[in-house]
Amino acid sequence: MGPREFLIKYQYETTMSETGYTTHIEVKYRDTDSMGHVSSPVYYDYLQHAYLSYMFDLLKLPRNQKLPHIMVKTSCEYVQPAFFGDALSIESRVIKFGTKSFEMEHLMRRDDEQNSIVARGSSTHVMFDYEKNCTTVIPEDFKNQVQSYQTR
Template identity: 25%
Template sequence: MKIEIPEQKKLVLETRWPVRWGDMDAMGHVNNAMYFRYMETARIEWMTSVGCNPDPQGEGPVIVNAFCNFYRQLAYPDEVLIKMYLSDPGRTTFETWTTMERANEPGVICAAGGATVIWVDFPKQKAAALPQWLRELASV
């Protein structure tokens, strides 16, 4: 199955990771929980690359919703090509989208998911306005 990411989403990260033997389950394919780990790792890699290092005494991102759809199995020793996109910057939130495909089969999506990210004032434990730099990064 081939899935196209709509144009209103902005590609912000493309990276590759090897599937580790321990990522698989008893059925011999990557366990579904690992796809969420792959998406989390991509979000963290992107956030640190743009200088977003959450400070528990300041502000930063919090995931409030995450999902993943599974289309094809990944297994050891696959190499996963991960693409992360941003969209829909709001007052306090933005969306992340991630596709995962085998590096040796570009364009064939094995899984696709995403997350709603809210910007939080950690000491106050409440939503805060997205910083302008982040709003600009998430805008198409």
């Protein structure tokens, strides 16, 4: 499933706060495993959706257009289980720029009185030229967009 199909299939609410871009997710029954909690691969779907929502909003691109970068690495640390019906928020932000890549962090919380952490994620993305089929240097304009976006 490509990014466009993913975003069409999973329609989640997203907002931007002063501390990061927030994606709101309600855990669906199909997201759970035989133990009744969110299945580990689904956390990666949630993190991918948070990244895609952030970038499409930042770049003001239609959701069927390719992003100028690709995800090359992702990790997720599970802190506590999430269950069917839980409301979750994923706060995402770019934390580091390299020459051709940038890193993001994602913090997934349960929307409850404790605002408890469910998982922590990170991802690495590389700027990519699809026509030349190669990586490219991150444009200063992109860095400026991200910095402006995260401080508004």
